[in-house]
Amino acid sequence: MKAVLVGLASCHIVLASPQGATTPYGEAIDLFRRGDEELAVNQLARIMFDEIIRERDALFRTLDSKDREEAERAAATIRGAVMLHTARAFAALARGNDGEFRYQLQAAGTYVTRLRSRDHRAPFVQKWPLVVLATLHQGRQVRTAKEFGEHARDPGGDSAELLLALGATEEMAWRINHEDDVDPGVKGDLKTAERHYRQALILSPTEIEARLRLGRVLVLRDDAEGMKVLGQIDQRAEMPYQYLARLFEGETLEKRGDMAEAERRYTMAASIVPTAQSAYVALAHLRHARGARAEAADDVRSSARARDVPDAADPWFWYSRGMAWRAVGYVEDLRRMIQP
Amino acid sequence: MTRLHVASAVALIIVVAGRSVNTQRFKSGTIGVRVDVLVTHGKELVRGLTARDFELRDEGVLQNVSEIEVEQIPLNLILAFDTSGSVAGDRLRSLVQAGQSLLDRLRPDDRVALVSFATRVRLLAPLTPSRQQIQGAFATLAAQGATSLRDAAFAALALRDADPVRTLVLIFSDGADTASWLGSSAVIEAAKRTDAVVYAVAIAEQRNAYAISAKSGTSGIVQRTVITVEEAGKFLDHLTEETGGRVMFANSNKDLRATFTQTLAEFRDRYVLSYTPTGVSPTGWHRLDVKLKGKSGKVTARRGYFAE
Numbered sequence: 001m002k003a004v005l006v007g008l009a010s011c012h013i014v015l016a017s018p019q020g021a022t023t024p025y026g027e028a029i030d031l032f033r034r035g036d037e038e039l040a041v042n043q044l045a046r047i048m049f050d051e052i053i054r055e056r057d058a059l060f061r062t063l064d065s066k067d068r069e070e071a072e073r074a075a076a077t078i079r080g081a082v083m084l085h086t087a088r089a090f091a092a093l094a095r096g097n098d099g100e101f102r103y104q105l106q107a108a109g110t111y112v113t114r115l116r117s118r119d120h121r122a123p124f125v126q127k128w129p130l131v132v133l134a135t136l137h138q139g140r141q142v143r144t145a146k147e148f149g150e151h152a153r154d155p156g157g158d159s160a161e162l163l164l165a166l167g168a169t170e171e172m173a174w175r176i177n178h179e180d181d182v183d184p185g186v187k188g189d190l191k192t193a194e195r196h197y198r199q200a201l202i203l204s205p206t207e208i209e210a211r212l213r214l215g216r217v218l219v220l221r222d223d224a225e226g227m228k229v230l231g232q233i234d235q236r237a238e239m240p241y242q243y244l245a246r247l248f249e250g251e252t253l254e255k256r257g258d259m260a261e262a263e264r265r266y267t268m269a270a271s272i273v274p275t276a277q278s279a280y281v282a283l284a285h286l287r288h289a290r291g292a293r294a295e296a297a298d299d300v301r302s303s304a305r306a307r308d309v310p311d312a313a314d315p316w317f318w319y320s321r322g323m324a325w326r327a328v329g330y331v332e333d334l335r336r337m338i339q340p
Numbered sequence: 341m342t343r344l345h346v347a348s349a350v351a352l353i354i355v356v357a358g359r360s361v362n363t364q365r366f367k368s369g370t371i372g373v374r375v376d377v378l379v380t381h382g383k384e385l386v387r388g389l390t391a392r393d394f395e396l397r398d399e400g401v402l403q404n405v406s407e408i409e410v411e412q413i414p415l416n417l418i419l420a421f422d423t424s425g426s427v428a429g430d431r432l433r434s435l436v437q438a439g440q441s442l443l444d445r446l447r448p449d450d451r452v453a454l455v456s457f458a459t460r461v462r463l464l465a466p467l468t469p470s471r472q473q474i475q476g477a478f479a480t481l482a483a484q485g486a487t488s489l490r491d492a493a494f495a496a497l498a499l500r501d502a503d504p505v506r507t508l509v510l511i512f513s514d515g516a517d518t519a520s521w522l523g524s525s526a527v528i529e530a531a532k533r534t535d536a537v538v539y540a541v542a543i544a545e546q547r548n549a550y551a552i553s554a555k556s557g558t559s560g561i562v563q564r565t566v567i568t569v570e571e572a573g574k575f576l577d578h579l580t581e582e583t584g585g586r587v588m589f590a591n592s593n594k595d596l597r598a599t600f601t602q603t604l605a606e607f608r609d610r611y612v613l614s615y616t617p618t619g620v621s622p623t624g625w626h627r628l629d630v631k632l633k634g635k636s637g638k639v640t641a642r643r644g645y646f647a648e
Binding site: 140178179180182277278281282284285288289291293296297299300301303304305309311312313314316317320 | 463495516529
């Protein structure tokens with residue numbers, strides 16, 4: 001599989017060794033929490049299904065214990081188990097083993113459902129679906145992300161971040177269908193994406209990414225409000241957001257036939273993040289179409305000649321991967337949360 | 341006659357009367373359209389044809405064509421190599437060897453450029469007659485990252501300069517696009533505005549398939565090898581078709597070298613027809629239809645051109 005997945009197995013989750021990890025399953029969880037992820041994930045592969053179920057049921061019983069300390073310890077172990085199964089799931093997906101991926105993700109999900117029943121606003125419960133979605137976005141696994149996202153919704157109300165991730169899944173699927181010329185197994189609906197982004201903005205009005213994405217889906221849907229929303233992303237926003245807003249404005253203006261203004265927006269984008277390539281490619285393409293071949297070739301040469309520019313220097317690269325850029329931060333958060 | 345501002349790609353042409361060593365490569369010229377044509381019969385190339393064997397229609401209007409001696413036209417070869425993570429290792433080594441084998445087969449007046457693409461598109465060497473420069477660029481190839489196939493295809497097309505030479509864009513990719521800004525249609529539109537011929541080389545993934553055979557009176561389960569086209573195939577199929585090129589498949593990494601040299605040989609065995617458009621609009625999209633007269637064979641040529 002060509003897709004590059006953020007290796008959850010490479011996350012270093014450090015946790016004080018829990019007491020009494022005497023079974024292979026308990027040891028695997030313990031190893032994972034100590035940071036021996038690869039060993040833990042490999043050990044998990046050797047544990048029989050019925051043993052996992054038995055241990056899981058025991059953990060659930062302890063979670064209901066009236067001894068608050070004991071129950072908290074069980075909850076921490078469960079959070080470790082969630083991460084262990086999730087890491088195993090993505091390792092399986094990277095190997096192309098969809099069956100095991102689903103089985104392991106379901107195992108993790110069962111734990112999360114139990115934790116959610118205790119407190120549906122618990123940070124771990126809220127953050128876990130985000131890390132799964134972000135990792136699926138990184139691998140452009142939009143069909144799985146869509147299925148997973150539907151199950152991850154909280155009947156008590158979704159968080160702004162989850163809504164953002166759900167919208168990004170729709171947007172990615174649409175893009176892959178329409179521009180990448182391949183069938184990702186799900187069409188992607190810009191109207192649904194728009195709804196998610198609007199809800200996210202109601203919950204978190206300062207969420208600049210939701211605003212940018214809302215503007216983008218609106219212009220893709222030829223909604224005049226789109227340019228207005230993109231225009232709200234000005235110099236107060238961080239550079240990557242400004243860059244993308246100008247890039248999307250340029251694209252919209254180009255489609256409308258306003259080539260001079262489109263060129264100006266692309267040029268502005270290029271000046272905001274000079275190491276990004278997408279604005280130069282857009283500029284070159286526009287000039288090529290207008291017959292300015294020499295200028296187009298110059299644009300290509302100037303951006304493609306740049307050496308020592310990191311691959312990931314282009315905000316478009318990250319934008320096109322939905323929430324993938326947040327995956328590392330999410331994992332860091334979860335790492336802290338599996339401490340007892 | 342209204343002067344035709346034919347897209348540079350479609351060549352402000354130039355019927356070759358001879359070859360010059362200076363930058364003005366052609367001694368005399370007539371403004372017109374040049375069409376690069378491949379003729380095959382089964383898997384064999386058909387050689388020895390002349391302009392009289394072709395029937396060319398521009399927007400359905402029969403044109404009076406002449407043939408340019410391919411031998412007389414220098415070649416600009418623009419290599420666009422996929423260097424995403426999946427190419428690392430043996431495939432990259434084979435790719436470099438295949439590229440080097442092409443250099444050995446070029447003529448002194450030919451020029452080469454090297455573009456690599458992964459997450460970013462990188463111009464490792466601009467069009468140059470220097471084989472040494474290209475070899476040096478090959479040495480810098482390293483594979484990692486995503487695949488900006490469409491952006492790279494556009495970049496290669498945009499690098500085609502105004503010289504009235506034949507331009508072959510040779511794209512190697514082993515996977516689907518995962519990082520480009522440009523969409524498929526944007527690149528195809530750009531391709532229509534150039535006269536470059538795009539060939540793509542892909543690795544054919546071979547799998548064993550089982551089927552029930554009733555051939556020759558025998559029945560039963562038979563094993564056969566099927567070739568599965570990678571996802572990139574759709575875009576590359578479309579792009580090569582529009583420009584009159586085609587997708588060539590290497591059966592393995594080791595086969596890349598032979599596939600590359602076969603591609604170059606095929607390009608050299610094409611026919612270049614030229615004509616001054618008559619009876620058609622001086623601007624806009626012109627649909628082309630090229631056929632053989634009284635001979636059998638499959639003609640592959642670009643689908644049309646933009647007159648600007």
